[in-house]
Amino acid sequence: MTINSNVQRDATPAKAQVAAVCWRKHRGEIQVLLITSRETKRWVVPKGWVMEDVTAAKAAGLEAWQEAGVTGHINEQSMGYFHYDKVMSPTRQVPCSVQVFDLQVERLAERFPERKQRSRKWFSVDDAMQKVCEPSLRAIFANLPATIG
DSSP states (O other): OOOOTTOEEOOSOOEEEEEEEEEEEETTEEEEEEEEOTTTOOEEOOEEEOOTTSOHHHHHHHHHHHHHOEEEEEOSSOOEEEEEEEEEETTEEEEEEEEEEEEEEEEEOSSOTTTTTOOEEEEEHHHHHHHOSOHHHHHHHHTHHHHHO
């Protein structure tokens, strides 16, 4: 994301977030579920802030439910990290470091908390890599087949 001269980027250390790469095998091929962000409508993975008294993996699973209506099996071992600047207001961005977990989707609910704010769609791994903006998230997608075995 390009930062213009009117936007202030916080100089503080990156804020911690968690995310779920939601996936399934469809006709023998791995597919990734992407959702749209609420503000910019970019394709993203479900993500959110770290939660107190909840493991990072469980927090990522909760975000997948709230944002995409996903339930399934989340791997407790992290796939890695990606970094981005979260837009907090039209003039302020905060750097974030996002720990990523893979979540094998078992069910997609029709009713979930953010269903009216987002769209969701399945993509091949290659197509998902083209849809997201963050290069380090693309690398995580590229490693998904090896990660899930």
